Amino acid sequence: MTSPALAVSPSASARKPARFRSLVTKYRVPLSILALCLLPWLLPSKALAVNVLIYGTVAVGYNLLFGYTGLLSFGHAAFVGTGAYITGIAIGQFGVPWYLAVLMGVIGGALLAFVMGALSTRTRGIYFSMVTLALAQLVYYVALQTPSWTGGENGLRGFTVNKINLFGFEINFLDPVNKYYVLMVFAALALWLVSRILNSPFGAAIEAIRENERRARTCGYNVERTKLLSFTLSGTICALGGTMSALHLAFVPLDSLHYLSSGMIVMMTLLGGASSFFGPFIGALVFLVMEDVFSLWTSHWQIIVGSIFVLFVLFLPKGIWGTFLTKVMR
Amino acid sequence: MDTELILMQLFSGVALGAILVITALGLSIIFGMLGVVNFAHGALFMVGAYAGLWVASLTGSFWWGLLVAPIMIGVFGMAIEYVLIRPLYGRSIDDPLLLTFGLSYVLVEGVRIVFGSDGIPFPTPSSLTGVVDLGVGFFPIYRIFVVGVVFLVVVLLWLGLEKTKFGLIVRAGARDPTMMKVLGVDISKVWLLVFGLGVGLASLGGVLSGPMRSVNPEMGALVLAEAFVVTVIGGLGSLVGSIIAGLLVGVVISMTALFAPEMATIVMFALMAIVLLIRPQGLFGKLA
Numbered sequence: 136m137t138s139p140a141l142a143v144s145p146s147a148s149a150r151k152p153a154r155f156r157s158l159v160t161k162y163r164v165p166l167s168i169l170a171l172c173l174l175p176w177l178l179p180s181k182a183l184a185v186n187v188l189i190y191g192t193v194a195v196g197y198n199l200l201f202g203y204t205g206l207l208s209f210g211h212a213a214f215v216g217t218g219a220y221i222t223g224i225a226i227g228q229f230g231v232p233w234y235l236a237v238l239m240g241v242i243g244g245a246l247l248a249f250v251m252g253a254l255s256t257r258t259r260g261i262y263f264s265m266v267t268l269a270l271a272q273l274v275y276y277v278a279l280q281t282p283s284w285t286g287g288e289n290g291l292r293g294f295t296v297n298k299i300n301l302f303g304f305e306i307n308f309l310d311p312v313n314k315y316y317v318l319m320v321f322a323a324l325a326l327w328l329v330s331r332i333l334n335s336p337f338g339a340a341i342e343a344i345r346e347n348e349r350r351a352r353t354c355g356y357n358v359e360r361t362k363l364l365s366f367t368l369s370g371t372i373c374a375l376g377g378t379m380s381a382l383h384l385a386f387v388p389l390d391s392l393h394y395l396s397s398g399m400i401v402m403m404t405l406l407g408g409a410s411s412f413f414g415p416f417i418g419a420l421v422f423l424v425m426e427d428v429f430s431l432w433t434s435h436w437q438i439i440v441g442s443i444f445v446l447f448v449l450f451l452p453k454g455i456w457g458t459f460l461t462k463v464m465r
Numbered sequence: 466m467d468t469e470l471i472l473m474q475l476f477s478g479v480a481l482g483a484i485l486v487i488t489a490l491g492l493s494i495i496f497g498m499l500g501v502v503n504f505a506h507g508a509l510f511m512v513g514a515y516a517g518l519w520v521a522s523l524t525g526s527f528w529w530g531l532l533v534a535p536i537m538i539g540v541f542g543m544a545i546e547y548v549l550i551r552p553l554y555g556r557s558i559d560d561p562l563l564l565t566f567g568l569s570y571v572l573v574e575g576v577r578i579v580f581g582s583d584g585i586p587f588p589t590p591s592s593l594t595g596v597v598d599l600g601v602g603f604f605p606i607y608r609i610f611v612v613g614v615v616f617l618v619v620v621l622l623w624l625g626l627e628k629t630k631f632g633l634i635v636r637a638g639a640r641d642p643t644m645m646k647v648l649g650v651d652i653s654k655v656w657l658l659v660f661g662l663g664v665g666l667a668s669l670g671g672v673l674s675g676p677m678r679s680v681n682p683e684m685g686a687l688v689l690a691e692a693f694v695v696t697v698i699g700g701l702g703s704l705v706g707s708i709i710a711g712l713l714v715g716v717v718i719s720m721t722a723l724f725a726p727e728m729a730t731i732v733m734f735a736l737m738a739i740v741l742l743i744r745p746q747g748l749f750g751k752l753a
Contacts, residue, residue, distance in 0.1 A: 438571050444570070
């Protein structure tokens with residue numbers, strides 16, 4: 136998208152943004168890891184930084200499905216919550232070491248995502264959002280009705296991880312800075328994975344489906360299987376985010392499974408910009424900072440966040456980072 | 466298990482289903498006409514219940530609440546369509562969905578500010594309290610009244626859509642809005658009225674369900690999920706589908722509550738999953 140003036144005299148300064156853009160895309164994983172390293176020192180509290188890390192991972196995973204495959208799911212809280220619950224139950228009730236518990240949470244979330252994806256990708260268009268919401272509510276009510284496993288309405292407690300053993304070094308996990316940098320390794324892994332997926336032929340296939348499903352089908356892509364794989368991968372990364380939040384809070388609230396939590400993930404992704412790599416992470420950062428700031432003023436901060444979201448849908452549907460890329464850095 | 470208990474539970478299911486029918490009808494009418502899935506439908510159901518309670522306490526009569534609140538919230542719905550949803554026509558089908566989701570946040574929090582976060586009891590009108598003997602057992606009069614009102618509304622809706630000129634325009638507009646514009650019909654006015662009607666139906670459901678459960682700001686969340694389940698089972702945009710699936714889900718929930726109470730909420734989602742496996746477009750839906 137170049138304006139006529141630029142097309143006539145492409146000066147060196149006019150080409151700079153394009154070079155900026157391609158550089159940012161090329162080094163997006165090292166750049167985001169650098170940003171993550173600095174994050175705890177830029178934000179008012181370490182707890183907020185850990186939350187940004189967790190929800191940033193969740194939103195980036197979610198965006199694989201929403202932004203890149205073009206499927207608006209309202210059920211991803213089910214995978215975040217399942218990852219968290221399995222990790223918590225494995226540590227608290229079976230005494231599994233924390234790293235195995237994380238692995239179990241991720242695998243459990245991936246299996247659930249596969250089953251939910253298999254059901255919901257059978258539907259088209261607007262149905263998909265409704266079906267994912269309803270299936271996620273099913274998971275919510277199952278957790279509510281099995282309190283001996285999940286703690287029911289009170290949520291799951293009693294699995295605090297005090298210290299962790301890394302290659303012979305004992306790390307105090309209650310220290311917020313240590314906690315941040317341990318969890319950052321998981322977030323970096325997720326970011327690398329998503330970047331790798333997007334650079335692969337599969338990444339091109341999901342974008343082709345988003346742009347024109349019928350054409351992708353005509354080109355010989357197996358649309359159903361590609362959608363299901365994208366759904367499963369996206370759910371798996373969200374489950375990883377869930378296990379991170381379980382380690383962080385040592386508590387899994389029942390509301391983490393509710394569709395309003397799914398909606399929060401959607402809001403973060405859209406605020407930041409759904410069609411970009413950095414967008415969801417920026418969205419999570421902005422959303423959580425807004426929550427932090429507004430909840431100091433009023434307990435009704437949701438009315439402010441909701442209104443801002445409505446204004447974004449109306450006037451800035453590309454989100455903060457997406458708008459920055461198209462308007463400023465074109 | 467004796468047959469009388471089962472019959473009583475069946476009646477309860479129909480009463481529960483009646484509320485689902487009216488809520489899902491509102492959702493389905495809006496989708497069929499405008500192609501918009503209203504994610505604020507549950508929140509507007511809740512706002513309707515509060516509006517009914519407010520008008521009833523102001524006038525001292527439940528009947529005014531039942532009559533005025535749906536009209537009031539219906540007009541409010543028209544304002545939402547005019548100001549917020551109209552700019553989104555022609556954009557991605559996800560945009561109105563996202564916007565109404567954000568709106569539901571604002572509505573729920575707004576109600577918390579005005580009426581407080583705690584639930585408020587919604588008294589059953591004195592003329593409708595008590596039970597009546599159905600031959601097999603005693604049944605609350607209010608629930609029979611709810612079924613009657615929903616039946617009346619469904620008949621009126623059917624007559625309105627099938628027998629009037631406005632209904633003809635609505636049906637034609639759902640099929641081919643461009644052709645209606647070519648024929649000189651101001652379709653945007655029709656969309657405004659249909660959105661208002663759908664929201665009005667949701668708030669009527671809210672007022673009717675008030676005396677059956679207490680009124681709280683979070684009540685819309687479950688209602689939205691229920692309405693989605695009913696429309697997915699019945700087929701989105703199909704009015705007959707909404708009615709049959711609403712009653713079916715109501716009866717299934719209430720029967721499950723009799724045999725396995727902890728499964729009552731879960732069973733409707735399982736029913737939806739089965740329908741999706743066998744008929745992804747819903748029982749009465751057409752293939753896209």
